[in-house]
Amino acid sequence: MSSITTIEKRHLEDLFEMSGGFVLKFSNRNRFAEAVRDATGLDIEDSRYASQGTSMAKRLRAFWSQESDQVAGRLISAFVSYAETFNSPDPKMVATCRQIARRLTGESQSFDSITESQFLSHEYPExxxxxxxxxxxxxxxxxxxxxxxxxxxxxxxxxxxxxxxxxxxxxxxxxxxxxxxxxxxxxxxxxxxxxxxxxxxxxxxxxxxxxxxxxxxxxxxxxxxxxxxxxxxxxxxxxxxxxxxxxxxxxxxxxxxxxxxxxxxxxxxxxx
Incomplete structure (x- = not known):
């Protein structure tokens, strides 16, 4: 079960345009399922993801609630990139959702531990x-x-x-x-x-x-x-x-x- 918070879910649902039951610009369920499979290796059409309903958005919500932080984070990261490719999202919203993905995959800890001063202190050649x-x-x-x-x-x-x-x-x-x-x-x-x-x-x-x-x-x-x-x-x-x-x-x-x-x-x- 992932640790996505209620506030984080609202940010993600806004970016992924989930209010109408759809997800992003996926024109059909097959494309949606392929995108999930490419990112995670899992079949989102499996019956266990129909616990909240069968729409793409409801299956994605069930996926978030049932899968680990690592798996949920990988899918979120992939969908953020998809949103940037096919939509024109607010950069601030994109940055927020990317940070959610990093937290879930464990990258945020290493990212935050690299402070600006530490990064700047590393000398690179001219x-x-x-x-x-x-x-x-x-x-x-x-x-x-x-x-x-x-x-x-x-x-x-x-x-x-x-x-x-x-x-x-x-x-x-x-x-x-x-x-x-x-x-x-x-x-x-x-x-x-x-x-x-x-x-x-x-x-x-x-x-x-x-x-x-x-x-x-x-x-x-x-x-x-x-x-x-x-x-x-x-x-x-x-x-x-x-x-x-x-x-x-x-x-x-x-x-x-x-x-x-x-x-x-x-x-x-x-x-x-």
């Missing part, structure tokens, strides 16, 4: 892009944007620096996916269309690219987790999303994002 697993013609573009980030930091344009860093990380991971297509496509994080065919890489979002890079060993767990934080901040490129979140990134936030980017570049370069 950023060099020559050994990234991307096409060489893409490197000058990244180098130019890196110089722009440094100018933004010097000028106190913290949000601009964060947005640039997020776009650079996404571009580098997209390049890595294109250069390592087979490995990325075989990752459990690879998004698929209605026919279960992996989507072309240019349709992957940053969350999926981060998770896939971690899944195939290009990124380590700490950098994966802080990269998701950078992704959340990067979404403030949309003023409305920043307004509803009520958060204003400052110099400390920008410094952490720079460090995340440097760490990601270092780890991706070593994966060559």
């Amino acid at each position: 950023v060099k892009f020559d050994h990234l697993p991307i096409e060489s013609g893409f490197v000058p573009v990244i180098q130019q944007r890196w110089q722009e980030v440094r100018k933004c930091m010097d000028a106190g344009a913290d949000l601009s620096a964060i947005i640039l860093l997020g776009s650079m990380l996404e571009g580098i991971l997209l390049g890595a996916a294109q250069s390592n297509s087979k490995a990325f496509n075989q990752s459990s994080a690879a998004p698929k269309d209605d026919s279960e065919k992996v989507l072309p890489h240019w349709k992957w979002n940053l969350s999926q690219l981060i998770d896939a890079a971690y899944g195939i060993g290009m990124l380590k767990l700490d950098v994966k987790k802080f990269s998701h934080a950078l992704r959340d901040f990067r979404n403030y490129i949309h003023p409305y999303q920043q307004k509803i979140s009520g958060f204003n990134p400052d110099q400390d936030t920008a410094r952490i994002c720079v460090h995340v980017f440097r760490a990601a570049v270092n780890q991706l370069s070593k994966s060559q």
Whole structure:
């Protein structure tokens, strides 16, 4: 039995659009069952998940109540990524639900134990892009944007620096996916269309690219987790999303994002 609280269930049900008996944008029960099976290996059509009713939403609620924290957390994490791919959810809601998934899977403890100061205290080499697993013609573009980030930091344009860093990380991971297509496509994080065919890489979002890079060993767990934080901040490129979140990134936030980017570049370069 999972330890999902009543408040957490409300957050999850809001993100997964469960009020009408459906879950997310699953057009039929088979797609829903396949998604659950891919994430957990379990059959949500089993009769034991019909204790509250037979709709997709009621089966999911029963699944949460009966399965372990680890299993429930894995499914929640997969559905959060699905929501980001096919919906346009509030970034704050996404971050809240991701944290629920991390708590359930046990990742939140290790994530919280890595404080900002501890993460920042780890020294990484000066950023060099020559050994990234991307096409060489893409490197000058990244180098130019890196110089722009440094100018933004010097000028106190913290949000601009964060947005640039997020776009650079996404571009580098997209390049890595294109250069390592087979490995990325075989990752459990690879998004698929209605026919279960992996989507072309240019349709992957940053969350999926981060998770896939971690899944195939290009990124380590700490950098994966802080990269998701950078992704959340990067979404403030949309003023409305920043307004509803009520958060204003400052110099400390920008410094952490720079460090995340440097760490990601270092780890991706070593994966060559």
